[in-house]
Amino acid sequence: MQWFYSHFNYVLAVLLLVIGLYTILSSHNLFKKLLGLSIFQVSISLFYISVGKVSGGTAPILIGDSTQGEVLYSNPLPHVLILTAIVVGVATLSLGLALLVRIHNAYGTIEEDEVSAKDRNQ
């Protein structure tokens, strides 16, 4: 149990990662696949953010005057990195949605098997 309390952020991240991957692989609806991809990316954000947190640490800003002794800070770098990755994730999601709109216009459906059935009959 002790192990679980000290590692629950990893467990949560892996759980989300697997849920996302399973959705991508199992779902036949292209929109649900895209949602799965988003969950998958969120799990990695969670991993980065939780790794940067130092327990008891505060936000990395200058507090009062620096002579008061040592202040414990969280590591801001993973948080900055994941901001970039979140922006990338938003760009991926919007490009995926734009493609879905085009697919829907061209085929009239976003179900994977119906799309490939229409391609075969072409």
Place this chain on the structure above:
Amino acid sequence: MSDHFIDPFIAQLPALQILIPLLAAPLCVILHHRRTAWVLAMIASYCSLAIALLLLQQTSDGTVISYAMGNWAPPWGIEYRIDILSAFVLVIVSMVSSITLPYALRSLEKEVYDNKLYLLYAGWLVVLTGLLGMTITGDAFNVFVFLEISSLASYLIIALNRDRRALTAAFQYLLLGTVGASFILLGIGLLYQMTGTLNMADLAQRLPLVSHASGVRTAFAFLIVGLGIKAAIFPMHSWLAGAYRFAPSAVTVFLAGSATKVSIYLLLRFIYSIYGSELAFEQLHLSSILLPLALLSIVIPSMVAINQKSFKRLLAFSSISQIGYMVLGIAINNQAALSATILHLFNHAIIKAALFMSMGAVFYQISGHRIKSLAGLGHLMPFTFAAFILAGLSLIGVPLTAGFISKWYLVIGALNAGWWPVAALILFSSLLAVAYIWKIVEAAYFKPPLSPNTTGAIKEAPLSMLLPLYLLVTANIYFGLNTQWSVGTASKAAAMLLGGGQ
């Protein structure tokens, strides 16, 4: 001109390598005119090529150029680090783009709607920026950023084809490409967690100290799988066939010649420069994972290629098997085999670009990619098919062509390691290549034309498409005869990687 003028310019070359295509891309969108966009893309691409050649010239004696982006000193700031290997790959990427763009002008006008062309050239430049950035950077997280820049733009330029099937192909690529990139992101995150640094040279120093931590091993697994998806190594290749088949012909040429090559480059970088060959091969037993994957990659897609009905899909599967050769060179892990891997990055780029170009020229005339519809075209488009045969011979690995040289070094590498069954398999897989190349040649030369009415209007492809094609075919023969430059650079780069260099 005086040195006062030249020197500051030379010092900024690593930044200009990325900046020129990056700035030209939005300019294409703002100007919103297809011919202007093409001219801009040409200028940016040839500037990149010139810069890459200058960088290769500076690094060919073993010098390593370190450039602190924004003057923030590494390891805190982002460092651009150019050695002979990265300069070589920079040359490959910008060369493929520069040779393909003149070809793209006529080809794309036929395959993409006119009002979307400026977007395609903007996307092309962003892909170029991303690929060059992945190669030049010395910062692990920066690799991920450039990887996504190039991937997102390549989904766009694949989807711009008039054929609606390009949309689903791009969507499938987006799903798998993002999963691959996310695995790489996770791997980099674990590396940062274990070492507290993102700079590649810094990582290389700190990793041996924590080499037994499970995080380091997990990170390695995520990185190999992520890069394996992006490079289309066998069981992770499913996105490639659709994407190459339905992308506009010129885009296929560009991506086939550059995108997977950069992923193989990153694989080399992470294995040799960051983990180091001792940690990767002796403690993590990389060979026992990569060897079966490489052999499966070489054999199975070749067999699948023989059964294809679409010539673009056939060439796509052939690309996967050629990537298998590059991975095999890493798995064998000695000087000759690693030289073969690096050499094949270049040779396969010129071989596969020439093959896809000739088939793109056919598509330009017949607007379809079924092998059946090639019947009798060999006599109607003699120059296109002559080029296809020459490039095909190079792919098979016939002596006096570039493809022979890389296979030769790979076989020597396998024999030096004592793996003679592997060497035999390389020769056997060449026979499979003969089979699928022959399939197209047979259709074009030995089958009667489908009907005189449909073939009457078919003539040779325009000169603007034939010239780049013949430039590549000539290169295939030139680099098969005169190997001093290509083999010299590749073996120096391999020696650097094996010597534990950065």
